[in-house]
Amino acid sequence: MASVIGYTFWVIMITLLPLGSTTSYGYGNNNNIINVIKFGAKADGKTESSEQFQKAWNSACTSTRAATIYVPKGRYLLKYTNFRGPCKNSVTFIINGTLVAPYDYNELGNSGYWILFNHVDNLSVIGGNLDAKGAAFWDCRRSGKTCPPGARSMTFNWVNNLVISGITSINSQLSHIVINTCNNVIVKNVRIIAPGQSPNTDGIHVERSKWVNVTGTIIRTGDDCISIGDGTFNLFMDQIKCGPGHGISIGSLAKEMDEEGVENVTLRNAIFYGSDNGVRIKSWARASNGYVRNILFQDITMFSVQNPIIIDQNYCPDNLGCPGQTSGIGISEVTYNNIHGSSATSEAVTFDCSPSDPCQGIKLHDINLTYNNKAASSSCNNIKGTTSGTLVLQSCL
Numbered sequence: 001m002a003s004v005i006g007y008t009f010w011v012i013m014i015t016l017l018p019l020g021s022t023t024s025y026g027y028g029n030n031n032n033i034i035n036v037i038k039f040g041a042k043a044d045g046k047t048e049s050s051e052q053f054q055k056a057w058n059s060a061c062t063s064t065r066a067a068t069i070y071v072p073k074g075r076y077l078l079k080y081t082n083f084r085g086p087c088k089n090s091v092t093f094i095i096n097g098t099l100v101a102p103y104d105y106n107e108l109g110n111s112g113y114w115i116l117f118n119h120v121d122n123l124s125v126i127g128g129n130l131d132a133k134g135a136a137f138w139d140c141r142r143s144g145k146t147c148p149p150g151a152r153s154m155t156f157n158w159v160n161n162l163v164i165s166g167i168t169s170i171n172s173q174l175s176h177i178v179i180n181t182c183n184n185v186i187v188k189n190v191r192i193i194a195p196g197q198s199p200n201t202d203g204i205h206v207e208r209s210k211w212v213n214v215t216g217t218i219i220r221t222g223d224d225c226i227s228i229g230d231g232t233f234n235l236f237m238d239q240i241k242c243g244p245g246h247g248i249s250i251g252s253l254a255k256e257m258d259e260e261g262v263e264n265v266t267l268r269n270a271i272f273y274g275s276d277n278g279v280r281i282k283s284w285a286r287a288s289n290g291y292v293r294n295i296l297f298q299d300i301t302m303f304s305v306q307n308p309i310i311i312d313q314n315y316c317p318d319n320l321g322c323p324g325q326t327s328g329i330g331i332s333e334v335t336y337n338n339i340h341g342s343s344a345t346s347e348a349v350t351f352d353c354s355p356s357d358p359c360q361g362i363k364l365h366d367i368n369l370t371y372n373n374k375a376a377s378s379s380c381n382n383i384k385g386t387t388s389g390t391l392v393l394q395s396c397l
Contacts, residue, residue, distance in 0.1 A: 032067045034060050036076070043074020045100055050079045061087035061120075071095040071128060077102065080111050080151070085120035095128025095167075101151075105137040105173060108151040114173075115154045123156075124163040130154060134171040138198050150174045150200070156182055165189055175202040176221070181231075185212040191219075196244035198222030203245065206232050208260065215239050224249045225275070230290055231260035238266075243273030247305070250292055251282035252315055253329050259290035268298040274344070278308040281331060285314045285354070286321065288328040295334040302341030302348075308369055308376075309336060311362075311383075313354040327354040333361040340368035340392075348376035349393060351383045358382040368392035 034056050037043070041052035053076070060067035066089045074097045101114055108114055114132060117123060132153045140147040153172040156162060160183045168191040169176040176192045179185055192203040203219035206212055207229030215238040219225035225242035228235060228250045242248060248270070250262050272278045279297045283290075302308040311334075313327040331353065348369040353359035362385030369376045370392065380396035387397050 032063060032065045033070055034067055035070045035072065037072060041076055043072065043076060043097060045075030045077055045098075047077060048079060049076050050081045053078060053081055054083075057083045060091045061085060064088050066090045066092070068092040068094055071097050071099075073097045075100050078115065080108050080113055080116075082113070082116045082118055083120070084118045087120055090122035090124075091120065092124040092126065094126050098129040098131055101132045103133055103136070105133070105140070105150075106148055108148070108173070110148055112149050112151060112174075113155050114151040117154075117156045117159055119158045121160045123159055123161070124165070125154075125167065126163070127166040128168075130167065130169040130172075130176075132170070132172045134173040134194065134198060134201065137173040141199050152176070152178050154178070156180065156185075158182065160184055162186070163188075167191075168193070170194065171198070172201050174200050175205045175227075177204045179204070179206045179209050179212060181207075182209040183211055185209065187212070187214040188216050190217045192217070192221055192225075194221040196220075196222055202227045205229065206235060208232070210234050212236070217241070219245060221245045227251075228262060228265065229253075230262060232262050233264055235265045238269050240267065240270040241273070242270065243275040243303075245275050247272060247275045247277030247280050247307075249277065249280040249282055250295070251280070252284055253282070253290050253292070254284040254286050254288035254327050257288055259288050261291040261293065263292075264294045266296045266298070267300070268296070270300045271303070272301070272305045272308070272341075273303050274305065276306045277310055278302050278305045278339075279310075279336070280307070281311045281334070282315050283313045283327045283329040283354075284322050285316045285327050286325040290328070291330040291332070292334070293330070293332045296337065297335070297339065298337040300339045302339070302343065302369065304342050304344045306344045307348075307350060308341070308343050309339065309349040311351045311353055311359060313357075314352055326356040328357055329354065330357045331359045334359070335363040335365070336367060337363075338366045341370075343369050343371045343376045346371045346377055347379055349378035349396075351378070351380045351396070353382040355382050358384060360384050362386075362397065363388070364391065364393075364395065364397060365389040366391075
């Protein structure tokens with residue numbers, strides 16, 4: 001079972017704002033305030049202000065004192081903006097307004113990013129709204145036309161000691177928040193919203209990062225609420241509401257032969273509403289030296305979820321790049337504890353593991369999943385595990 005020892009100090013540190021809060025954020029005790037308006041940024045939602053935001057960032061980043069960049073109320077039109085470090089001291093980015101992407105999705109170019117924080121330590125991004133105007137881009141993707149790659153709304157690359165708090169992100173072209181190669185991260189009181197049919201709009205994506213804590217988030221989107229890539233270690237998620245969306249997914253893994261593993265991941269106190277999946281582990285059916293181990297899913301409620309519990313190691317969309325192969329991802333020590341609610345399908349639990357690397361140490365404890373008010377069924381392939389406690393489920397273990 002994944003241990004939550006070591007997460008205690010994270011939990012003590014976090015004080016959640018009430019869900020639904022419209023708090024306006026002040027400066028705190030920092031008297032080194034850098035207001036984007038003073039650099040010429042316009043809050044009319046029409047005047048492009050990327051250069052002015054960049055000047056404010058450069059002023060904060062080069063300051064030898066801790067600095068706060070302040071964005072007052074209003075709407076600020078930004079193109080692709082790269083806030084790059086390293087900085088000489090800590091930087092706090094307080095947003096009381098809304099950052100708006102261009103209506104023409106081509107204006108974000110082929111960078112793959114809208115707002116990027118890069119090689120920065122001791123960074124806080126607090127409050128505000130992100131409106132990425134993704135609808136036209138989704139229409140392009142659905143039409144089969146030639147489209148640009150699309151942009152992630154807010155990405156953090158190589159950022160250590162990071163706090164993301166109180167942000168609302170809507171209608172991202174692709175993923176809303178990406179945490180890549182970061183250490184010591186707190187994400188709290190974040191809201192992410194996109195239509196259920198918007199393609200590839202993952203809420204929060206974490207990869208190659210350590211000691212990440214995500215708590216008090218509400219995610220309604222068209223892809224994974226939270227997706228977890230390789231190289232993720234010590235990820236703790238608490239008080240998560242997901243749906244619509246594709247659930248919370250470890251993977252897809254086995255994209256490459258040489259992958260780092262995923263280890264010590266905990267999800268607790270989560271609610272899934274009408275999502276395609278609940279808790280999922282997914283890998284391509286092909287060779288890889290990656291692994292998944294020490295995972296805990298605990299105290300979770302499902303409301304009409306298509307696949308409440310699923311391990312899929314035979315992922316092979318369109319039968320391209322993987323027919324006739326098996327997954328090399330070793331999955332072990334995964335615990336499902338106190339998961340209850342309703343399944344939208346008769347089979348609430350699916351364990352479709354690799355014949356070459358069977359799942360090991362899978363534990364079901366106190367599982368109550370129903371379909372049409374009767375115990376739901378389960379299916380198992382290539383798996384070794386145990387059950388205990390109260391089980392309202394036709395278990396295959």
